[in-house]
Amino acid sequence: MTAEPSTPATPGPHAPAGPAVVGVVGGGQLVRMMLPEAARLTVPLRPLVRDHDEPVARVHPHVVVGGPDDEGLRRLAAACDVLTVEHELVDLDTLRALEDAGHPVRPSAATLGIAVDKVRQREVLGAAGVPVPPWSLVTSMDEVEAFAAEHGWPLVAKAPRGGYDGRGVWFVDGPGQLEEVLTAAPGPLLLEPALAIERELAVLVARRPGGQHVVYPTVETVQVGGICHEVLLPADITPEQDRRAGQLAELVADTVGSVGILAVELFVVDGQVLLNELAARPHNSGHLTIEASVTSQFENHLRAVLDLPLGDPAARVPAAAMVNVLGVGERDPRARLASALAEGCANVHLYDKAPRDGRKLGHVTATGPDRAVAAEQARRAAAALTGPEQETAG
Amino acid sequence: MTAEPSTPATPGPHAPAGPAVVGVVGGGQLVRMMLPEAARLTVPLRPLVRDHDEPVARVHPHVVVGGPDDEGLRRLAAACDVLTVEHELVDLDTLRALEDAGHPVRPSAATLGIAVDKVRQREVLGAAGVPVPPWSLVTSMDEVEAFAAEHGWPLVAKAPRGGYDGRGVWFVDGPGQLEEVLTAAPGPLLLEPALAIERELAVLVARRPGGQHVVYPTVETVQVGGICHEVLLPADITPEQDRRAGQLAELVADTVGSVGILAVELFVVDGQVLLNELAARPHNSGHLTIEASVTSQFENHLRAVLDLPLGDPAARVPAAAMVNVLGVGERDPRARLASALAEGCANVHLYDKAPRDGRKLGHVTATGPDRAVAAEQARRAAAALTGPEQETAG
Known part of the structure; x- marks a missing residue:
């Protein structure tokens, strides 16, 4: 706790004639x-x-x-x-x-209402022509068996609301496991087949109230247990998949009427691009835009919600990689800064959060001519931040 | 004035085991x-x-x-x-x-003592082998005439201390003008010939207490009336001049024992690189490192004063340009943000200062494959911030 009182809405006498609060x-x-x-x-x-x-x-x-x-x-x-x-x-x-x-x-309550509800996402966006994985909302084992009869096991069960970072998502091999989930998680469940995912992608769209928008370059995300570990630019996909990903992201943004940043997460399955889910706010998949894009997702979010002209989302570097710093026990990245900085070419971002196992405590970005080299640089610095070395504050 | 009290040295109970204050x-x-x-x-x-x-x-x-x-x-x-x-x-x-x-x-009082005193700079650095323009410290018109007899008119007179942004510097065509300066400015004056400057350069060195350092790419500065208007990367110089500029900057940093960022400003005269002056702190010539370098001058200043490993100063883009936003009468750049952002590819930095004629109120940076294109983008956005258009807050 710091000693400062909160001081909302008290712009002093020198408040500028600048942007709105x-x-x-x-x-x-x-x-x-x-x-x-x-x-x-x-x-x-x-x-x-x-x-x-x-x-x-x-x-x-x-x-x-x-x-x-x-x-x-x-x-x-x-x-x-x-x-x-x-x-x-x-x-x-x-x-x-x-x-x-x-x-x-901004975004509106209507947009947020779609973003928080995976069933409404699939209904609204499926109706708009966005390809979504097969899905069903089930409350009984009879409905589960009917879905499994069509799509086979294993299945993925999702809580329609509130899940994130792997929470509220269960991979289930058969009816026994699913019955446990149905018992443990109250309310209906969203069922999907366990897709053979070739790539996970994300596309950010920054959109103004009037609909004017810019689309960020497609990135590839690497998820482990539903938690984003790495984001890579460019995505290792075909030009046609890239074009399709951008096109779908625009369609999603228009359909949900987003304002600000909309992060559209996509799967590549059998060569086709499908919607996974969306977030109506700046997103982990866009952290590398701070270093890699002419205009970061955070700047364009502010510009969009203020209805100011949007900035160029293009990359200013050929390649970039972002690696999340996830908590490992009680190890504190703030005390391991020197060893991470010694790794050289990466940009360290710490969030100043108390360490906790699995918690997102920071991220590291590297840019350069080559995606693999950037990823290796970012991984080394990220590893140093939660590594077993002795804690030595700078 | 805002309502917050200042709260120095009160890191709450959750203060991290991180870097020093x-x-x-x-x-x-x-x-x-x-x-x-x-x-x-x-x-x-x-x-x-x-x-x-x-x-x-x-x-x-x-x-x-x-x-x-x-x-x-x-x-x-x-x-x-x-x-x-x-x-x-x-x-x-x-x-x-x-x-x-x-x-x-950090930097030490000794380093700052050299940085604030143009005469000591020339003495200390000249003795260390850094080429400096011919100079003399004069208090009488007899001494002026002796210097003019050797170097001819016009001359440049400088206050040994306290000058910046063109203040404390006088271009004088003949003895009459110089006598006026001697009368108006109390104390001795530093005299230099009015050099035929081909280019003005700046090189930043980030240096740790133990002497470990990194050198930023040489930039070209465009000064008007002693005030920096633009900074361009890369500098339009020969590889040999570039090598020499970096070498001199390192020699200056070692000689003055700088810690943190040292900005070394250089002239190219008759193809040779000469010392102009130095600043022992982050510097206007390094603002483009925010977007253009792997590690900005501001980050490396903090790393250096904390004796943490330094970051890579290399450019991550082929070219960049920074244009200062200098006050034009009462025009407020904060109220002209929308028209500047509409210019597209540039990064606008406003300092939230009350507008005043000639005051540095912000800067704009653009990066890209081509220096001239980046400069044109940055100039357009900077011009929009102080242009005659109607003020409309975003």
Whole structure:
């Protein structure tokens, strides 16, 4: 806890005639990475944090304290001109009420309502012509057996809402395992076949309220147990798959009416590009845009929610790689900085979070002429941050 | 003024086992541009600001209030583990006393003592074998006439201390003008011939306390009336001049024993590379390293003063250009953001300063395969920020 009081909506007498005040639901690494871009553009940022120990509150003087509930969201709205989010676990009824009262919410409650609901995603986007994997919403073993009869085992069961980083997703080999999941997870389950995934891709779209948008280069994501470990640019796909991925991302953004960054995660299965899921906010798959793109996802998110002209999403480097720094026990990357920096060519980003096993504590990006070389540089620095070496603060 | 109290040296109970606390004398754009790098590396930064309206205080929760005088410097030292500067107009006696008491000051008072004194620069560096233009320290018109007899008119007269951005420098055509300067400016004057400058260059060196250092690619600076207007990468020089510029910068850094970033400004005269002057801190000529280098000057300054391994200074792009946004009357770049962003490919950096004629209010950087194209992009966006168009906030 720091000693600063939160000071929402108190722009002093020298407040510039600049951009409007942006309130952001959340105080984690995503809004922390918005700070430099906000400062460069003199965008006043007001994150909504649960307490002063969240990553953004350590380095930003103006925060609003509260949760993403009715009380917190109304407090945030009173402190900003435009409200946006760094995560989707938000009280959507309050956001709708704020919109009805004329407060800009970007992305809208309607877009967020689709982003948080995997079943609605498949319904809405499937109807719009976006190819989605076969799926069924089941509540009974009879329905499971019917789906398995068509698609075979193994299957993937997903909680329709609230899952992330591998939580709320179960790979099941047969009816016994699935019955356990149905018993443990209350409510209906989304079933999909266990696809033979050749590649996982992500495409970011930055979109303004009027629909003007820019599409980032397709990246390849490497997931382990549902958690993103690496992101690689360029994706190792055919030009036709690349074109298709961008086209689908645009179609998804238009269909859900996103404003700000929309991250569209895709599968390549049997050579075809299918929708996996989406996130209506800056996304882990876009962290490498800080170094690799002319305009980072964080800058374009702010530009889009402020309805300012969007920046060029093109890569300024031939290749880049981002490797997440995932917690290993109690090891603290902040105490291992020197050994990571000694690795040389990589850019270390730490989120200043207390270490915990599996937690995203930071990431490392490297750029260069060759994707494999960049990935190796980023991996070495990331490994040094959670490695077994002795802790020595710089 | 904002409502936050300054909270030096109060790292809460969750303070990480990370890098040491860095105190920085100054609250302007240079320390503001250190903030993102400090956040990424979890370096606790404590700028010394005169008031809460300085550019850094608007976006950073932890500042120490005071001037660069004995009282302020001691207050800053008490709040940090390592003390550094964003400008050289500092009470050097206090810095020496702090050093004597065992407090790390990086760069040292000795290095800063050379950086602030153009005569000592020429003495110390000339003696070390760095080629400097012909010079003389004069107090009387007899001495002026003697120097003019050897080098001819016109001459350049410089105040030995305190000049920057064209202040404290006079181009004089003959004895009458020089007599006016001698009368107006008390104390001795540094005289130099008016050189036929072919190019102005700058080379940044980042150097650790033990002498380990990295050298940034040579850039070309475009000065108008002693004020930097543009910085271009690569410099339009021969490979031999490039090699020589880097070699001289290393020699200067070793000779003055710099720690942190040292900016070495050079002239090309008659094909030869000569020392112009130096700055022992991050420098305007290095702003393009944010986008163009693997490691920015701001990150390597922090790494160096913390004695952490230095990052790669190499360019990750073939070419880059930085154009300063200089105040034009009362026009406020913050209110012209939308038209600048509409220019597309450039990265806009605003310092959130009140507009004033000629004041550095921001800069714009563009990168790409071609230096001329990047310069044109950056110029267009910079011009839009101070152009005559109607003010419309985003």
